[in-house]
Amino acid sequence: MMKPYAKSCEQNQAVILDVIKPLLANSQTVLEIGSGTGQHAVYFSQEIPHLYWQTSDCVEHHEGIQQWIDDVYNEKLLAPIALNVGKNRWPAHCYNTIFTANTLHIMSHKDVLALFAQLPTSLQEKGQFIVYGPFNYHGHYTSQSNERFDEWLHSRDPDSGIKDFEWLNELAGQAGLKLTEDYTMPANNRILCWQKV
Template identity: 40%
Template sequence: MNSLPESPAAERNAAPILAVLEDRLAPGDKVLEIGSGWGQHAVHFCRAMPGLEWVPSERPGELEVLGARVAQAALPGLAAPLALDVRTGPWPPGPFDAVYSANTAHIMAWDAVLAMLAGVAACLDSGGQLLLYGPFNIGGAFTAPSNAAFDRELRARDPGMGIRDLDALEKAAGEHHLDLKATVPMPANNMLLAFRQRAPAEQESQ
């Protein structure tokens, strides 16, 4: 079996993220993953929750390792990866019970985050979830000195990058009928944000 590159961060955070997903996802759920990277989360979660239908995705031109890992794992619930640019699509039609994305919001430019929220809302089933993992600010403030240092590193690489503020994300998501339902503290000063898509009747009443 050929060895494939691995992200140490993805290996470290897979178990704590899985513990949250196991409480929020049910057998038979169809899940779209945005920014699957090298596919470690997709494989780990599908092995642990074999009843899921998991659809990984990554930007065009960055699918080689992801595709190889998915093929190597050969898990029945793990689909072949999709090429997905959140700005330009093409977005899969769904409907999905959940969309999951880890460590993407601070890498994307803010306009890409907004495009992601719009795309997620369009492909989620009524009552579906957006599960977003990563570092986030609260009330415009960093939650730890290490996050402040990480933010400086990101912005030095690209001024469009940076840790996103929870209030700004909640407001932007709400414009697409995605309501923040839970903020789960995670190791290493990260969080898992759980948004829920409003049902059509709820949208009309807003």
């Protein structure tokens, strides 16, 4: 299998790092949901070397993620675990931070519900949930390109699509988390950060 590569990761990883590095200063352990190619995991764990970074995704992505991991020497960057948030049993470990990029718009509403419902169990006290991606606000797209992207997502999979910030924030509240940050990012993306209170 050829090592997977996503140009988008190379384009967004530095700007994401600028935001998440200070947020992760007091974290020791991170669970990444939907590691995809594995590029973000390699980059962030190299740039924030005190972290134990647990990669995860559906099994079909594991070989590619492992190839990226094998190309760096970092014993704190951990081999992927099988985690489809709505289907698999979550790891028993409790993390300081759960991070995910560009996944909530791929997931169905049911999977997003399952993810938020798991946060109280999988996050430590004061743990945080950090999410990068596009979101809608007050029922509106934040750009025409996001609207076109959402149409394309629906045509591929009617259960997927850009999620409403207000819905996610309500789910976070039900899970005992409070919004601490909402950062504007390039290309009409955001970084949302919730903390367990």
